[in-house]
Amino acid sequence: xxxxxxxxxxxxxxxxxxxxxGCSIGxxxxxxxxxLWAGLPALWGLNSGSLFGAEWSPQENKYGLTAMALASxxxxxxxxxxxxxxxxxxxxxxxxxxxxxxxxxxxxxxxLMSGLPSVVLGLLxxxxxxPAIAVVFPTExxxxxxxxxxxSIIILGITVLPSLLLALSQAxxxxxxxxxxxxxxxxxHRTETVCFVLIPAVFHRMIGVASTGxxxxxxxxxxxxxxxxNVARMPKLFASVxxxxxxxxxxxxxxxxxxxxALFSAGLLLMAMTLFVTLIFGSIGSGRK
Amino acid sequence: MITVRRxxxxxxxxxxxxxxxxxEGYVVGVVVFKGLPQFLxxxxxxxxxxxPLLVNTxxxxxVTLLLSLPCAIGCGIWLFWYAKxxxxxxxxxxxxxxxxxxxxxxxxxxxxxxxxxxxxxxYSLLSGALTMAILVLPVAVxxxxxxxxxxxxxxxxxxxxxxATPTQLILTMLIPCAxxxxxxxxxLCCARIAGESAPLLLTAGTGARLPTGGLFSHLFNSxxxxxxxxxxxILEGEITEAxxxxxxxxxxxxxxxxxxxxxxxRK
Numbered sequence: 403x404x405x406x407x408x409x410x411x412x413x414x415x416x417x418x419x420x421x422x423x424g425c426s427i428g429x430x431x432x433x434x435x436x437x438l439w440a441g442l443p444a445l446w447g448l449n450s451g452s453l454f455g456a457e458w459s460p461q462e463n464k465y466g467l468t469a470m471a472l473a474s475x476x477x478x479x480x481x482x483x484x485x486x487x488x489x490x491x492x493x494x495x496x497x498x499x500x501x502x503x504x505x506x507x508x509x510x511x512x513x514l515m516s517g518l519p520s521v522v523l524g525l526l527x528x529x530x531x532x533p534a535i536a537v538v539f540p541t542e543x544x545x546x547x548x549x550x551x552x553x554s555i556i557i558l559g560i561t562v563l564p565s566l567l568l569a570l571s572q573a574x575x576x577x578x579x580x581x582x583x584x585x586x587x588x589x590x591h592r593t594e595t596v597c598f599v600l601i602p603a604v605f606h607r608m609i610g611v612a613s614t615g616x617x618x619x620x621x622x623x624x625x626x627x628x629x630x631x632n633v634a635r636m637p638k639l640f641a642s643v644x645x646x647x648x649x650x651x652x653x654x655x656x657x658x659x660x661x662x663x664a665l666f667s668a669g670l671l672l673m674a675m676t677l678f679v680t681l682i683f684g685s686i687g688s689g690r691k
Numbered sequence: 692m693i694t695v696r697r698x699x700x701x702x703x704x705x706x707x708x709x710x711x712x713x714x715e716g717y718v719v720g721v722v723v724f725k726g727l728p729q730f731l732x733x734x735x736x737x738x739x740x741x742x743p744l745l746v747n748t749x750x751x752x753x754v755t756l757l758l759s760l761p762c763a764i765g766c767g768i769w770l771f772w773y774a775k776x777x778x779x780x781x782x783x784x785x786x787x788x789x790x791x792x793x794x795x796x797x798x799x800x801x802x803x804x805x806x807x808x809x810x811x812x813x814y815s816l817l818s819g820a821l822t823m824a825i826l827v828l829p830v831a832v833x834x835x836x837x838x839x840x841x842x843x844x845x846x847x848x849x850x851x852x853x854x855a856t857p858t859q860l861i862l863t864m865l866i867p868c869a870x871x872x873x874x875x876x877x878x879l880c881c882a883r884i885a886g887e888s889a890p891l892l893l894t895a896g897t898g899a900r901l902p903t904g905g906l907f908s909h910l911f912n913s914x915x916x917x918x919x920x921x922x923x924x925i926l927e928g929e930i931t932e933a934x935x936x937x938x939x940x941x942x943x944x945x946x947x948x949x950x951x952x953x954x955x956x957r958k
Contacts, residue, residue, distance in 0.1 A: 415858040419773060422765020426828055427783055429762075430790055433801055433825060440804060488714075491707020499704065508708065510948075511715045517944035518718070519886045519918035522937045525925055526721055560714050567711060591692075593700040614792070621794025623889035624922060647796045651889050654803055669800045673793055680792045 441670035443663060458634035458644075460653070465664035467671055469636050473643040474675070477551060477626065478619035481558035482612050485566055490608070493570035494596045498582070509571075512564035520561055524628035527557040532629060542640035549631030551643045557629050561622060562615040569614065573607035574600060606686075613683030617676045623647035646672045719941065726938025729931065740920070740932045741939050743899045747914035750906060751820050751895065752884050759824035759831055760877060767835025768861060791829040798826045799890030807894055814913040819895025826890060827880040834876020838869040875954040882947045885940065888918035897923050917943070 455466025496508045532548035543550060577600060585595040623645075631642025632652060644652075646668050657665050729736045774780045802822030812818040842865055850864045866873070896913030899920060903909075915923055917940050924933040 412856050412858050415861075416773070419765050419769050419861075422762050423769035423773075426762050426766035426832060427786075429825055429828065430786055433790070433798070434786075436805065437797065437801060488707045488710050491704045492711035495704045495708035499701075500708070508712060511712060511719065513948050514941070514944060515715045515718060517882050517886060517948060518722075519888055519921070519940060521888045521918050521921045521925075522722065522940060523718065525921060525930075525933050525937060526718055528925065529930060530721060560718065563711060564715060591694075591697045593697050593704065596704065597700050617792050617794075621796060623794075623796045624892075624918075628925065647794055647889070650796050650800060651892060654800060654893055666800065666804075669797045673797050676792055676794055677789055681789070 437670060437673065441666035456636065460661045463660070465660070467668055469634055470644055470646045470649055470668070471671060471675070473551065473637040474620055474645040474647070476637040477554045477558055477645055478616045480555035481562060481619045482615045484555060484559040485563045485615070486612055489563055489566035489570055490601065492567050493574055494600060497571050497574040498596050498600065499592060512567050516564040516568065520622050521624040523557060523561050524625040527553060527625065527629040531557060539640065546631050546642045549629055549642050550640050551630070551637050552639050553629040554626045554643065554645065557625050558619045558622060561625055562619050565618065566611055566615050569611040570604065570608065573604045573611065577603050609683055609686055613679050617680045620672060620676050620679070621647055623651045627651060722934065722937045722941050725934035729935040730938065737935050740935055743901045744915055744917045744920040744936060745939070746902060747816060748885065748916040750909065751816050751823065751914070751916055752881055754817070754820035754910065755823040755827065755884055756877060756880060758820060759828050759880070763828055763831030764835050764873065766832045767839060768865070770836055771839040772857065772861065787829045787832055791833065795826060795887055796889040798822055799893035802890060802894040814894070814896025815911045816895050816914040817910045819891050822890050822894045823884050823887065826887070827883055830883055831876055831880050834879055835873060838872025838876060839865060841872055842868040871954050871957055875951050878947055878951050878954070882944065885943060885947070886918065888922055891916055891919050892922065895919070899923070
């Protein structure tokens with residue numbers, strides 16, 4: 403009798419857990435399917451000009467995404483290229499050379515900063531960085547007051563810096579210490595060990611970390627919304643640009659009909675770019691162990 | 692022996708590290724210095740802009756966690772214990788991984804159409820909470836899995852050897868042992884919710900009033916969280932208020948980090 407009761411309870415519990423799992427996976431698939439269903443029609447159903455054009459101007463029924471996509475790519479690759487050397491040096495310094503106190507300061511500061519919402523960084527960019535850029539490059543930024551691709555790159559670089567630093571130092575801590583000890587035993591100085599043994603050893607992990615950073619930078623909307631100037635055109639370093647993610651936030655509230663479909667296609671494109679970068683570079687990174 | 696080469700390498704690393712600390716310290720420093728004067732002026736100067744947003748944020752966080760955590764913990768347990776190794780499990784893990792990397796603004800777009808337009812919730816905290824629940828789902832599932840995997844395998848073997856059924860094993864062994872890990876995964880979700888602004892701007896809107904008729908009915912009002920509030924104040928040109936709220940966020944993130952840190956130490 404007791405066994406019977408137990409097994410009913412067992413079945414109910416198993417069913418409950420499976421239901422939870424089914425729900426989670428179902429929701430996830432629903433999101434993916436819905437995004438495709440809502441965004442794909444615009445890809446072939448858009449009667450006015452193709453999405454692959456360069457010009458984005460909803461008033462004139464022009465929905466070209468190329469300029470924004472290129473600006474997004476330029477800004478996020480630029481940002482990671484800018485931040486990665488600093489993050490690498492700081493992570494190497496932190497894990498192998500820093501006294502415990504300064505290592506702890508670097509870690510805590512990075513954790514604190516990676517928890518800050520990106521819009522706070524946007525606020526800082528707006529109040530501190532844009533005036534600074536306008537002062538340093540007065541002639542180039544005469545028309546836009548500093549709101550340029552350059553500003554987006556710098557502010558995105560600062561946004562991804564802490565997460566790059568934390569991921570890289572985790573990668574460095576996972577390097578077997580025998581490797582470093584062998585190098586030390588051969589007479590290498592600590593700095594040489596770090597630069598010529600440790601950094602090459604984390605190289606493949608670095609590609610993975612960088613791709614995650616690029617994915618994150620591609621998706622940042624609020625930071626760039628505030629500093630990029632939001633003019634949809636081909637990216638130039640000292641011109642105002644608009645990125646895919648911030649364009650969506652800016653126009654979704656009032657868009658209708660074809661315009662809304664085009665924004666959805668922009669979302670789809672952003673999703674595809676992010677997935678492409680993280681999956682392809684991620685597999686390169688994890689493949690070469 | 693210190694050679695020129697070694698010294699240059701050291702200088703290079705030190706400069707990189709110093710620049711990192713400088714940039715990060717600068718960001719935190721500016722937020723503190725610009726926000727602190729309002730906090731020192733007395734309670735009125737910072738409570739008025741901060742309080743409605745804080746209420747919204749807490750309400751949204753609680754509802755989001757109530758919606759997503761049971762699902763995510765169930766899914767994590769299923770993946771850990773019930774799912775068989777093979778194609779399906781790998782596929783599910785891969786999809787979750789991919790979803791964790793999708794830009795949050797895309798979720799905002801989804802929530803805007805699905806909950807805002809289709810389910811007629813318009814701009815409301817409930818719509819925001821539903822969107823955020825989907826957004827944090829992959830994070831929470833991953834966190835649950837990590838917490839469960841950290842449980843000592845011998846405990847599980849011991850429980851099984853004593854004749855525990857899967858239900859008993861999970862309820863009396865796995866979940867109590869993984870308790871701290873589960874808490875810290877929930878806190879990570881909180882941190883994620885506190886840090887998001889773009890999807891909430893599209894779904895929960897920008898209302899900044901205190902709840903008048905009870906918390907439940909407030910769920911159907913438009914409500915800005917702290918991060919959205921910063922954006923809203925920037926748009927209106929009120930930079931001082933924006934910095935006040937930023938400092939509030941900074942303090943909140945500080946508390947969350949401390950809590951996560953102490954949980955990790957206790958493990």
